[in-house]
Amino acid sequence: MIDVFINITLLAFLAITAVAIVRMTNLFAIIMLFGIFSFLSAGLFVVMDAADVAFTEAAVGAGISTVLMLATIALTKDQNEKQSASHRPWLPLAVVIMTGAALVYGTLDIPVFGDPDAPAQTHVAPYYLERAVPETGVPNVVTSVLASYRGFDTLGEVVVVFTAGIAVLLLIGGRRPKSSRKKKEREGNDA
Amino acid sequence: MLTAVSLAILITMGLALARALMGPTVYDRIAAINMFGTKTVLLIAVFAFLSGRMDLLDIALVYALINFIGVVAVLKLVIYGDFHSSGKDNTKPVKVD
Amino acid sequence: MKAFSYGVFLFVFWLLLSGHFEPLLLGLGLTSVVLTIFLAKRMNVIDHESYPVHLSSQFPAFFVYISREIVSANIDVAKRIMKFRCKSISPQLIEIPVPQKTDMGRVIYANAITLTPGTVSVELTKDKIIVHALTREAADDLSAGSMAKAIPDQVVEK
Amino acid sequence: MIIDILSWSCLLGGGLLGVVGGIGIHRFPDFYSRQHATGITDTLCAMLILLGLGLQAGMSFATFKLALIFMFLFLTSPTASHALANAAMHGGLKPKLDSATGKDES
Numbered sequence: 001m002i003d004v005f006i007n008i009t010l011l012a013f014l015a016i017t018a019v020a021i022v023r024m025t026n027l028f029a030i031i032m033l034f035g036i037f038s039f040l041s042a043g044l045f046v047v048m049d050a051a052d053v054a055f056t057e058a059a060v061g062a063g064i065s066t067v068l069m070l071a072t073i074a075l076t077k078d079q080n081e082k083q084s085a086s087h088r089p090w091l092p093l094a095v096v097i098m099t100g101a102a103l104v105y106g107t108l109d110i111p112v113f114g115d116p117d118a119p120a121q122t123h124v125a126p127y128y129l130e131r132a133v134p135e136t137g138v139p140n141v142v143t144s145v146l147a148s149y150r151g152f153d154t155l156g157e158v159v160v161v162f163t164a165g166i167a168v169l170l171l172i173g174g175r176r177p178k179s180s181r182k183k184k185e186r187e188g189n190d191a
Numbered sequence: 192m193l194t195a196v197s198l199a200i201l202i203t204m205g206l207a208l209a210r211a212l213m214g215p216t217v218y219d220r221i222a223a224i225n226m227f228g229t230k231t232v233l234l235i236a237v238f239a240f241l242s243g244r245m246d247l248l249d250i251a252l253v254y255a256l257i258n259f260i261g262v263v264a265v266l267k268l269v270i271y272g273d274f275h276s277s278g279k280d281n282t283k284p285v286k287v288d
Numbered sequence: 289m290k291a292f293s294y295g296v297f298l299f300v301f302w303l304l305l306s307g308h309f310e311p312l313l314l315g316l317g318l319t320s321v322v323l324t325i326f327l328a329k330r331m332n333v334i335d336h337e338s339y340p341v342h343l344s345s346q347f348p349a350f351f352v353y354i355s356r357e358i359v360s361a362n363i364d365v366a367k368r369i370m371k372f373r374c375k376s377i378s379p380q381l382i383e384i385p386v387p388q389k390t391d392m393g394r395v396i397y398a399n400a401i402t403l404t405p406g407t408v409s410v411e412l413t414k415d416k417i418i419v420h421a422l423t424r425e426a427a428d429d430l431s432a433g434s435m436a437k438a439i440p441d442q443v444v445e446k
Numbered sequence: 447m448i449i450d451i452l453s454w455s456c457l458l459g460g461g462l463l464g465v466v467g468g469i470g471i472h473r474f475p476d477f478y479s480r481q482h483a484t485g486i487t488d489t490l491c492a493m494l495i496l497l498g499l500g501l502q503a504g505m506s507f508a509t510f511k512l513a514l515i516f517m518f519l520f521l522t523s524p525t526a527s528h529a530l531a532n533a534a535m536h537g538g539l540k541p542k543l544d545s546a547t548g549k550d551e552s
Contacts (some may be wrong), residue, residue, distance in 0.1 A: 002193075002194045002197060002198075002239070002241065003241070003242065005198075006197060006201065006234075006238065009201050009205075013204065013205065014206055016208065016212070017208070020212050026217075028217060029214070029217065029220055031265075032211065032217075032220050032221060032224050032265070033211065033212075035224055035261055036208065036211060036227055039227060039228055039231045039254070040231075042231075042250075043231050043234060043235065044236050046238060046247055046250060047238060051244075051246060051247060051249075052252050055249070055250055055253060058250060058253050058257055059253060059257065062254075062258070062261060063226075063257040063258060063260060063261060066261050066264070066265070067261070067264045068258075070264060070265060070268045071268075074268055103199050128201075137310060137312055137313075139308055139313075142276075160211050168255070187257075191205055192454045192458070192459055193457070194493060195457075195461060196457045196458070196460065196461040196498075198461075199460075199461030199462065199464050199465050200461065200464060200495075201537065202464075202465050202468065203464040203467065203468040203487060203491075205468075206465075206468030206469065206472060207468060207471065208469065209472070210471045210472065210480075216477055216534070216539060218477050218530060218533065218534040218537070218539060219477050219480065221530055222471075222477070222480060222481060222484050222530055223471065223484075223527055225484070225486055225488075225523075225527075225530070226467075226471070226484045226488065229487065229488050229492055229519065230464070230487070232492075232515065232519075233464075233491075233492055233495050233496075236495070236499055236512065237495065238459065238497065239471070240499055240502060240503070245503075245506075245507070245508040245511075248508055248511040248512065248515070249511065250307075251511075252511060252514060252515055252518070253516055255515050255518040255519060255522070256518060256522075258522075259518070259522035259523075259525070259526055262526045262529070262530070263525075263526065263529060266520065266526075266529045266530060266532075266533045267526075268469055304507065304510050305510075305511070305514075305532075308505045358489050358490055358493070359490060362463065362486055362490035363468070363487065365482055365483070365485070365486055366463060366467075366470075366486060369466050369467070369469055369470035369473060369483060369486075370466060370469075375463060377474070377479060379476075379478060379479050379541060379542060379543050380543060381454050381543055398524075398528060399521075399524040399525065399528070400524075402485070402524035402525075402528045402531075403485075403489055403520075403523070403524045404485075404489075404528045405483075405485035405486045405489060405490075406482050406485075407482075408478070408481050408482065408485070408527055408528065408531045409528050409531070410478075410528075410531045410532055410535050411532060411535060412528075418535075420478045420481070420531060420541055422479055422482045428450045
């Protein structure tokens with residue numbers, strides 16, 4: 001019972017934060033609120049039993065992306081510049097409402113949350129749940145699927161991310177010594 | 192009992208969220224977000240006990256760390272304007288009035 | 289030597305966090321610990337500041353002291369928040385001396401001041417801390433300097 | 447039984463302090479005094495809740511993880527608060543001080 005209540009409250013907070021983000025003009029405050037947004041959505045993932053997604057959301061959403069967005073603001077240096085909208089909001093509003101309606105229509109076909117007869121529950125999931133530990137020896141089933149059963153797929157993803165990282169470094173590189181000093185400093189703070 | 196505690200934490204989260212939305216200064220917002228993060232950590236810890244899934248505590252742990260790193264990164268940007276400077280070169284000393 | 293004890297510490301830490309004892313996972317954990325030590329050694333960050341073993345004997349007493357302070361200060365501030373109608377706070381900005389000799393001691397002192405609600409250290413320099421106190425009583429308590437004596441502070445020979 | 451009562455009172459006390467701190471950040475007049483209200487929720491509230499949960503769990507890995515969260519909060523929350531107050535001071539935000547004193551107590 002209480003987890004339903006927590007769900008509803010967190011979703012309400014999420015909606016409030018989203019509206020506030022849309023209405024705000026100060027980029028800095030918006031990034032702060034993005035942090036709250038990530039915390040809330042990860043809390044929702046936890047309540048909905050998706051511990052791994054919550055882990056990723058915590059590390060990427062609340063941690064890395066906040067720092068990256070702040071770094072972008074620091075590099076572009078016009079934090080407080082206000083820009084009036086150069087177009088009328090009606091066309092984007094119509095597009096957004098149509099997309100939202102289509103998505104809501106799509107959810108009608110999705111099985112109920114936690115339904116035991118859902119395809120996700122009956123197709124390959126039982127195989128992984130039964131065999132994962134004896135076959136791979138990895139205690140976390142999701143990790144075993146990602147790193148063992150779908151190892152080549154994950155390898156491909158990692159190669160893509162690595163290539164993107166190299167490309168970014170080549171484009172904006174040349175700041176290595178300074179950034180390593182910053183890292184050392186942060187660890188000094190932590191200790 | 193755990194239910195009551197999670198309710199109390201939710202109320203506190205709501206109050207902190209209100210402060211983060213109202214401002215008025217950017218520091219108020221950061222303080223409220225730091226508080227919000229701490230409450231999320233506690234909520235996840237309480238929820239782990241509520242549902243009996245102790246592995247959720249790992250997430251609470253990661254959160255406690257990320258919250259701190261995020262706040263320090265934000266403050267570094269607020270004080271120095273970028274992430275590279277390290278010294279007190281562009282700040283003036285504080286005086287007691 | 290220090291790196292080795294740090295490694296043992298990290299490995300016990302890893303073991304307690306994971307709770308798995310299969311050989312494969314133990315090996316992976318050991319590898320990550322060794323890698324961490326190697327990187328930390330290369331970055332030259334294993335020193336008396338990041339790994340303060342020399343303070344460990346003083347830490348329990350300090351912990352008991354600071355816990356008691358935190359509890360009493362919390363109750364005080366909570367009472368002041370709940371006092372409706374009358375004005376219950378008298379914010380102060382004061383400057384107090386720092387008797388500690390090491391950087392570590394100074395940082396612990398400033399953190400202890402911040403940890404007890406009612407006082408927040410705003411600026412820390414070599415010989416003084418600027419403190420924002422919620423009430424005049426908290427400011428006076430701090431100026432009396434009883435907390436400064438409880439801080440672990442030990443000079444290490446290099 | 448005694449442990450149950452103890453942990454329940456810890457949990458309830460922690461939850462109560464959290465709400466009080468939440469009220470505090472709306473009742474206090476300026477940023478610096480609000481910091482003290484945030485301090486309540488970051489220190490004793492969090493510690494009591496974690497302690498109460500730890501008493502529920504007994505000796506286990508869960509208790510170790512709770513202790514670890516406790517340690518992280520214990521180390522990081524004052525650092526974050528100090529950095530925040532320091533940033534606000536350098537940013538030129540003046541605290542509202544009690545005007546009745548007027549004297550310097552250093």
